[in-house]
Amino acid sequence: MTDRLSPSPWRRVLALGLAALGTVALAAPPAPVPASSMASRVLACTACHGKEGRATQEGYFPRIAGKPEGYLANQLLNFRDGRRSYPQMGYLIEHLTDDYLREMAAHFAALDVPYPPPPAPQAPPAVLERGRALVQQGDAARRIPACVQCHGAAMTGVAPAIPGLLGLPRDYLNSQLGAWKTGQRRAHAPDCMADVARQLTPDDVSAISAWLAAQPVPGGGKPATALPAAMPARCGGVADVPVAVGATGAAR
Amino acid sequence: MKRILWTLSSVMAAFGIAAAAVVGLNLRGEVPLPAAETLRSTPELVARGEYLARAGNCMACHTVQGGAPFAGGRGIETPFGVVHSSNLTPDKAHGIGGWTSAEFWRAMHHGRSKDGRLLYPAFPYPNYTQVTREDADAIYAYLQSLPAASDANRPHALRFPYDTQAALAVWRALFFAPGEPVVEVAQTAEHNRGAYLVNGLGHCTACHTPRNALGATTEARAFTGGLIPVQNWYAPALNAANEAGVKQWPTEDVVALLKTGVAPHGSVLGPMAEVVFRSTQYLTDADARAMAVYLQALPQHDRAAPAPSAPPAAALARGGKVYEQQCAQCHGDQGQGEPGAFPALAGNRAVVLADPTNLLRVVLQGGYLPATAGNPRPHGMPPFQHLLSDEDVAAVATYVRNSWGNQSPGVGTIEVYRARERRGL
Numbered sequence: 301m302t303d304r305l306s307p308s309p310w311r312r313v314l315a316l317g318l319a320a321l322g323t324v325a326l327a328a329p330p331a332p333v334p335a336s337s338m339a340s341r342v343l344a345c346t347a348c349h350g351k352e353g354r355a356t357q358e359g360y361f362p363r364i365a366g367k368p369e370g371y372l373a374n375q376l377l378n379f380r381d382g383r384r385s386y387p388q389m390g391y392l393i394e395h396l397t398d399d400y401l402r403e404m405a406a407h408f409a410a411l412d413v414p415y416p417p418p419p420a421p422q423a424p425p426a427v428l429e430r431g432r433a434l435v436q437q438g439d440a441a442r443r444i445p446a447c448v449q450c451h452g453a454a455m456t457g458v459a460p461a462i463p464g465l466l467g468l469p470r471d472y473l474n475s476q477l478g479a480w481k482t483g484q485r486r487a488h489a490p491d492c493m494a495d496v497a498r499q500l501t502p503d504d505v506s507a508i509s510a511w512l513a514a515q516p517v518p519g520g521g522k523p524a525t526a527l528p529a530a531m532p533a534r535c536g537g538v539a540d541v542p543v544a545v546g547a548t549g550a551a552r
Numbered sequence: 553m554k555r556i557l558w559t560l561s562s563v564m565a566a567f568g569i570a571a572a573a574v575v576g577l578n579l580r581g582e583v584p585l586p587a588a589e590t591l592r593s594t595p596e597l598v599a600r601g602e603y604l605a606r607a608g609n610c611m612a613c614h615t616v617q618g619g620a621p622f623a624g625g626r627g628i629e630t631p632f633g634v635v636h637s638s639n640l641t642p643d644k645a646h647g648i649g650g651w652t653s654a655e656f657w658r659a660m661h662h663g664r665s666k667d668g669r670l671l672y673p674a675f676p677y678p679n680y681t682q683v684t685r686e687d688a689d690a691i692y693a694y695l696q697s698l699p700a701a702s703d704a705n706r707p708h709a710l711r712f713p714y715d716t717q718a719a720l721a722v723w724r725a726l727f728f729a730p731g732e733p734v735v736e737v738a739q740t741a742e743h744n745r746g747a748y749l750v751n752g753l754g755h756c757t758a759c760h761t762p763r764n765a766l767g768a769t770t771e772a773r774a775f776t777g778g779l780i781p782v783q784n785w786y787a788p789a790l791n792a793a794n795e796a797g798v799k800q801w802p803t804e805d806v807v808a809l810l811k812t813g814v815a816p817h818g819s820v821l822g823p824m825a826e827v828v829f830r831s832t833q834y835l836t837d838a839d840a841r842a843m844a845v846y847l848q849a850l851p852q853h854d855r856a857a858p859a860p861s862a863p864p865a866a867a868l869a870r871g872g873k874v875y876e877q878q879c880a881q882c883h884g885d886q887g888q889g890e891p892g893a894f895p896a897l898a899g900n901r902a903v904v905l906a907d908p909t910n911l912l913r914v915v916l917q918g919g920y921l922p923a924t925a926g927n928p929r930p931h932g933m934p935p936f937q938h939l940l941s942d943e944d945v946a947a948v949a950t951y952v953r954n955s956w957g958n959q960s961p962g963v964g965t966i967e968v969y970r971a972r973e974r975r976g977l
Binding site (some may be wrong): 330335336340341342343344345346347348358380381382383386391392393394395396397400403447 | 616617618619825826828854882890892893894915918919920921922923928929930931932933934935936937938939
């Protein structure tokens, strides 16, 4: 019953993914979701974001399961208050309170569901290499910090407010970086990500998205709890991120 | 030569008469503004004004998404163009910081701005005209207590001739007369309080009454329901048992709907979700009850049910399949729903409305009930616009309108297409 929103091809992909990871998955029939549960209250979200928020094969809507709680909460507030624009999203949550949106964020953040393997790379090796270099090293000459400096060496984000960059569709990544560049996507001031995105050329964006979308997700995608070094910029909506003591800083 | 002179003077005379007529129409029914007076603001008056401003849902139009409260700038789309709401904060340059309470009352009562301009009735002064001077003063005191926001007012974007004061003067002559609260001596104080709130600040008729070609509502058709222009939601009749009339409901259910957004036999989505979220949930129990009592006492005008006609079997079969795959999980195999979570579709008036617009909008866009103090963690309907084709949406709508005892005309793909295109997103 509870599985009806999930198309069966997806389950096959998931099963393959689990098998590929060498995990023994016991196929149990899904338990009915009690109507009073949070899972039942967020069924409106999972129509697009996939069962349990693990994304669908549709190819655009991002996974939300297991993302940092503060990040998800900030995005819900940004959509509701117009700092991010996706009409369907804004419409759905227009009349929900901060408290309830935070509860929804906590619900999806707490879900620990496996990631499928990444799709095959969809760009030539030179483009992928350019993407990798920008993500891991940035471009000091153009004042572009490396993505890993804030999003973590494993690129799985940092709790509670910095999102991971892996396990997302290329189209979604392209669209977000584009929206940051044009100002259509915003965050609380100071809007550090807008500053970074404005330094990127369309080719940079394309290369970064192509490389990120093709990377496997390590460690179940769990966000880190600290960064190896202080963040290169201050970001609104993001509290001071702890710096790991004695870190040697692969990302430095 | 004589003839030319005669023609010229006739034309000029005609212009003069027309101009005088416009001036006459413009000033029609207005007494001179009372001499400047000062209103003594007290915390009690400000609190009362805040309550009344909520009852009037002023903020919904006078605030842009994520913007400073009451700083204006929201575009109200009408069939005649876009009207932008104005800055109501006490900013001297752009807000109403330089207005007197009398000027504010004149705007509410006569629909005239401080500078003498006639205001567009997207500002619902045909309703607010019934608001008492005392209540207008309280709202004025509240607005003056807000932090000033320096957002400049945006000019309207209306088409000719709707963008002229002359057109507005003619419109007002046809459709607007300043009013007073209507007190029916034969009725209880509670009923009259309800009438005051429903017809005045609540401006319920602004949506729940059909609008004519010039965008006006008429008293004769009040509460008989209407498609909200441009927004494209159908505001159902409040005086018909087969639409959204509440005469048959227990009064406390009507109160619950206004205060929490959900009642045993109905809930609010679309524009009414906003009304409950920003306005009616804040009403005192006594005021919500007064509105309920008045709405229950409206003279009933049941609309003729559309002639039943069996929809094509193919559409029902296709719709039944979509229903089983996408809907039955929550709404139940028999459309019975789940109390407190998912509405029943069997016997649901919103499902079988003659106009299927709302049903299609809900299937396509989904929606959450408003989160209110009385229902803080509402359930939501998923959007299906990405998942279902027009044919599937039409079929499933036809199916739910004709199952479990429901009987209502089938829905075609044209209607789905129109609901998608005019969905206001």
